[in-house]
Amino acid sequence: MYLPNHFEETRDEELLRTITAYPLGALVVNGPHGLDANHVPFLIDEASGGRKLLAHVARANPLWKEVKDGDNALIIFRADDAYISPNWYLSKHEFHRQVPTWNYRVVHVHGQLYIRDNERFVRGVVARLTRAHESRTGSPTPWKMTDSSPEYIDQMLSNIVGIEVEITRMIGKWKLSQNKEERDRINAADELRKRGEQGISTAMLNTVNSKSSAV
DSSP, X not given: OOOOGGGEEOOHHXXXXXXXXXXXXXXXXXXXXXXXXXXXXXXXXXXGTSOEEEEEEETTSTXXXXXXXXXXXXXXXXXXXXXXXXXXXXXXHHHOOOOOEEEEEEEEEEEEEEEEOOHHHHHHHHHHHHHHHHTTTTOSSOOXXXXXXXXXXXXXXXXXXXXEEEXXXXXXXEESSTTSOHXXXXXXXXXXXXXXXXXXXXXXXXXXXXXXXXX
């Protein structure tokens, strides 16, 4: 990934927080037929101090048979993104020296992939994923595994296989107009807010211009 210094996010805690908030990752492996990508919700293994990611795939998915334990994997997590019009930069109307761009936040996780085809691991991953995402629904009675019969849950669990990724490095790119004048960044963020793009707007307002930080 092309990563200018002023767009680099190096804080592990911020990268992990972003993964938690946007857990659907694109799991990329180099399989027997070349590069392959699967879109899978992940969770951070807190017991490992945030150095492992856990997930599961359908047993019918050939991924778990085509990779070997220890194979390299790349997981891409994407947060908010948005088109930025040159018209939203105040300096454009003075100097007419701006062009369109796209702002975004992404986390690339590099690691070693391991298949965990055992019921205890899979049950634990499903339970934790369920608790995490049901809590976001706002339901007064979130769904839980015991809402279904043990026989049905056992059947469903037998149809999936666990995935564990030992993280070797994380790369974060926060492209949030840090290379623009502060007035340009703030006004562009405000235009996004008016259009309902709250997440990327807030991220832009919370960042620091590279020009200012270099002073």
